[in-house]
Amino acid sequence: MTEQSPSTRSATESPPVLELDDVHVRYGGSHILQGVSFDVPATGVTALLGRNGVGKTTTLKAIIGLAPRAGRIRLQGREIQSMTTARIVRGGIGYVPEDREVFGGLTVDENLRLVAPDEGVEAPVVGRLFPDLVARRGQRAGTLSGGQQQMVSLARVLLRENALLLIDEPTKGLAPKLVTEVADVLAEVARTTPVLLVEQNLPLVRRIADRVVVLDAGQVVHRGAAAELVADVDLTRELLGVSMRREGAA
Numbered sequence: 001m002t003e004q005s006p007s008t009r010s011a012t013e014s015p016p017v018l019e020l021d022d023v024h025v026r027y028g029g030s031h032i033l034q035g036v037s038f039d040v041p042a043t044g045v046t047a048l049l050g051r052n053g054v055g056k057t058t059t060l061k062a063i064i065g066l067a068p069r070a071g072r073i074r075l076q077g078r079e080i081q082s083m084t085t086a087r088i089v090r091g092g093i094g095y096v097p098e099d100r101e102v103f104g105g106l107t108v109d110e111n112l113r114l115v116a117p118d119e120g121v122e123a124p125v126v127g128r129l130f131p132d133l134v135a136r137r138g139q140r141a142g143t144l145s146g147g148q149q150q151m152v153s154l155a156r157v158l159l160r161e162n163a164l165l166l167i168d169e170p171t172k173g174l175a176p177k178l179v180t181e182v183a184d185v186l187a188e189v190a191r192t193t194p195v196l197l198v199e200q201n202l203p204l205v206r207r208i209a210d211r212v213v214v215l216d217a218g219q220v221v222h223r224g225a226a227a228e229l230v231a232d233v234d235l236t237r238e239l240l241g242v243s244m245r246r247e248g249a250a
């Protein structure tokens with residue numbers, strides 16, 4: 001495994017918000033996560049990277065209790081690996097899945113009122129981060145663009161207080177301008193809440209992530225600073241099969 005210097009925590013540094021220790025996921029005969037261990041620090045964005053099918057989404061699902069997992073997972077020092085998803089969410093993890101899962105037949109406001117019945121789009125966080133959603137409050141979510149649906153999905157988790165956000169490929173399939181908008185929102189959100197982000201867009205990772213964890217075949221193969229990985233053309237090609245040269249700048 002390639003690794004930067006192990007985190008030597010100073011006396012003033014907060015303990016990690018999330019710790020994974022030897023986490024395994026098996027689906028039938030397939031051993032998908034094979035002893036995944038890493039920490040998510042209590043601030044900023046930690047990007048979970050890796051080629052297609054290496055287990056990134058499965059890692060988020062294991063954390064939130066949507067995949068059958070073994071091993072130890074701690075949220076703010078408390079073991080959560082045996083808890084139900086509902087309890088983990090109540091305990092402070094917000095999850096934005098890859099497929100966004102907005103209720104297409106409900107309006108933007110109705111989608112948000114499922115979480116915050118008294119506020120919906122009137123919630124201060126919505127006005128501050130998603131003015132477009134306020135303007136579209138009466139539009140059915142199923143008729144929104146992919147980027148707008150992503151905003152609804154993000155807004156919905158931000159209506160709660162979260163200790164940690166798990167966000168799965170928020171920019172997948174979005175046009176470049178919308179990628180920038182989503183990145184701006186994520187950067188703003190990460191100022192107050194730590195984020196574990198699955199993302200394939202390396203320019204975006206370079207822009208908003210502080211550190212990276214790279215998976216390959218169900219195992220962690222690299223941890224370190226995001227800027228260092230993204231600047232290393234050979235390493236990004238080796239670990240991810242892509243390079244910034246080919247992808248272009250953000």
Ligand SMILES: Nc1ncnc2c1ncn2[C@@H]1O[C@H](COP(=O)(O)OP(=O)(O)OP(=O)(O)O)[C@@H](O)[C@H]1O
Pocket residue numbers: 027030032050051052053054055056057058059
């Ligand atoms: N419910 C399931 N049953 C069986 N196999 C599954 C299930 N969910 C995921 N897998 C398999 O687990 C492996 C990891 O999938 P996962 O979605 O975690 O990968 P990923 O790294 O997020 O990929 P991508 O970047 O393509 O989204 C894949 O081989 C996938 O086919």
